[in-house]
Amino acid sequence: MSEFDDDLIADALRGRAGGGDIGVDGALDAVIGRAAATRRRRAAVAGMGAMTGVVAVAALALAGRSPDVVRTPTDSGIPSDPATSVPVVIPDSSPISPPPATGPSPTSPATPSTPPPSTTATTATTAPGGTAPAGVPSPPPNTAPGNTAPGSTSPPNTSPPSNTAGSTNPPNTTPGSTAPPNTTPGSTAPPNTAPGTSEPDEPDDPSTPPFSGRVYSSAGGSITVSWNGTSLSLGAVNPAAGFTSSIEEQRSDRIRVRFEGSADWRIEVRADSRGVVTSSISS
Amino acid sequence: MTAGPPDFDELFRAHYERLVRALTLVAGDRERAADAVQDAFVKAHLRWRRIARYDDPVGWVRRVAINRLRDDHRRDRRKRRAVERLAVHPPEMAEIPPPDQLDELLASLPKQQRAAIALFYVDGASIAEIAETLGVAEGTVKSNLHDARRRLRSVLDSQEGSR
Numbered sequence: 001m002s003e004f005d006d007d008l009i010a011d012a013l014r015g016r017a018g019g020g021d022i023g024v025d026g027a028l029d030a031v032i033g034r035a036a037a038t039r040r041r042r043a044a045v046a047g048m049g050a051m052t053g054v055v056a057v058a059a060l061a062l063a064g065r066s067p068d069v070v071r072t073p074t075d076s077g078i079p080s081d082p083a084t085s086v087p088v089v090i091p092d093s094s095p096i097s098p099p100p101a102t103g104p105s106p107t108s109p110a111t112p113s114t115p116p117p118s119t120t121a122t123t124a125t126t127a128p129g130g131t132a133p134a135g136v137p138s139p140p141p142n143t144a145p146g147n148t149a150p151g152s153t154s155p156p157n158t159s160p161p162s163n164t165a166g167s168t169n170p171p172n173t174t175p176g177s178t179a180p181p182n183t184t185p186g187s188t189a190p191p192n193t194a195p196g197t198s199e200p201d202e203p204d205d206p207s208t209p210p211f212s213g214r215v216y217s218s219a220g221g222s223i224t225v226s227w228n229g230t231s232l233s234l235g236a237v238n239p240a241a242g243f244t245s246s247i248e249e250q251r252s253d254r255i256r257v258r259f260e261g262s263a264d265w266r267i268e269v270r271a272d273s274r275g276v277v278t279s280s281i282s283s
Numbered sequence: 284m285t286a287g288p289p290d291f292d293e294l295f296r297a298h299y300e301r302l303v304r305a306l307t308l309v310a311g312d313r314e315r316a317a318d319a320v321q322d323a324f325v326k327a328h329l330r331w332r333r334i335a336r337y338d339d340p341v342g343w344v345r346r347v348a349i350n351r352l353r354d355d356h357r358r359d360r361r362k363r364r365a366v367e368r369l370a371v372h373p374p375e376m377a378e379i380p381p382p383d384q385l386d387e388l389l390a391s392l393p394k395q396q397r398a399a400i401a402l403f404y405v406d407g408a409s410i411a412e413i414a415e416t417l418g419v420a421e422g423t424v425k426s427n428l429h430d431a432r433r434r435l436r437s438v439l440d441s442q443e444g445s446r
Binding site for chain 1: 295300305436439
């Protein structure tokens with residue numbers, strides 16, 4: 001009970017508030033319908049917002065993949081997809097470091113290694129000099145000591161072929177012995193087992209290629225020998241002035257010629273069972 | 284046994300009609316009052332899981348409805364002033380019965396007094412609920428009720444005496 005309770009005023013005000021029926025059920029249906037419509041509208045707005053967000057994200061993603069934007073997979077931390085990744089353009093001036101050398105000699109040029117020096121004159125060839133272009137992976141280095149490529153600092157492979165065929169005949173080498181073998185009659189035989197050369201490994205195919213008219217010279221005279229791959233043949237014997245020649249042995253695997261004069265000189269050319277032709281000059 | 288949260292439908296059926304009648308006195312128009320109360324119940328329905336746990340869910344609905352009427356009143360006042368500035372005569376209203384003394388008194392009461400007596404005598408709200416609804420102190424509500432009751436009582440007494 002309140003001090004303001006007053007039935008007369010209450011009745012008068014209720015009468016002024018409006019008589020008649022107020023449709024509660026209809027109002028309740030209207031309220032629930034409006035609430036449902038509001039929920040649907042909010043859901044639609046939220047859906048539109050979500051869709052807008054998805055579209056925006058997709059647009060950003062597509063923009064990020066445009067050709068004028070270069071990205072590497074490591075930038076985003078996402079594994080690269082070969083089908084969709086954008087190639088990275090590297091300027092030409094960018095240095096390309098070669099792959100790390102795995103061989104024992106990092107200074108070894110990238111040219112094919114020369115064949116191991118043969119014990120015969122004909123196999124003592126050298127590969128053309130030069131260096132490999134940068135960035136070209138070098139072939140597996142040949143670890144054979146005698147197979148270092150030209151240009152390396154290894155003396156045995158950079159020196160010209162020794163004319164002192166046989167270390168026991170240094171006094172008998174002629175001044176013109178620096179000429180390439182087989183070019184001049186005065187040239188000495190190519191170096192065979194030249195002193196100072198390192199011991200070569202066993203070559204895969206040590207046989208001497210066929211040759212014809214190779215000249216072997218000494219102070220007492222010279223001979224011309226041909227090799228067809230299986231047998232030796234003596235072409236000519238030219239004794240020096242004051243010397244006489246005699247063929248001591250002429251076989252398919254050995255030719256020996258003796259020059260007699262103020263001193264005796266002997267030139268011997270041999271072919272072993274592997275087809276390797278060697279020569280020796282002695283006095 | 285503890286009562287669970289009230290059911291929305293039950294609450295609506297129990298309070299809607301009384302709220303509409305009370306706010307009719309405040310708004311001077313039943314339709315406007317009904318719109319305000321329905322808007323308040325729609326908002327309550329959208330937030331019912333939270334509002335149902337309130338101590339006085341009806342008080343929340345009442346406050347929202349009153350605020351809606353206040354917004355309507357402000358909007359009407361701006362519109363009326365705009366019409367006066369443009370000197371545009373409002374369209375002729377439908378003929379309404381001439382107001383009696385009580386209607387004139389109710390129309391002349393300050394809005395806060397009118398709302399206080401409407402909520403107290405028609406809606407049956409307590410002084411505390413009215414204070415919370417109107418956002419004023421309980422003493423203010425009592426003062427408003429006292430002044431309005433005195434003026435209403437004088438009119439009603441004169442009407443009773445004239446009979």
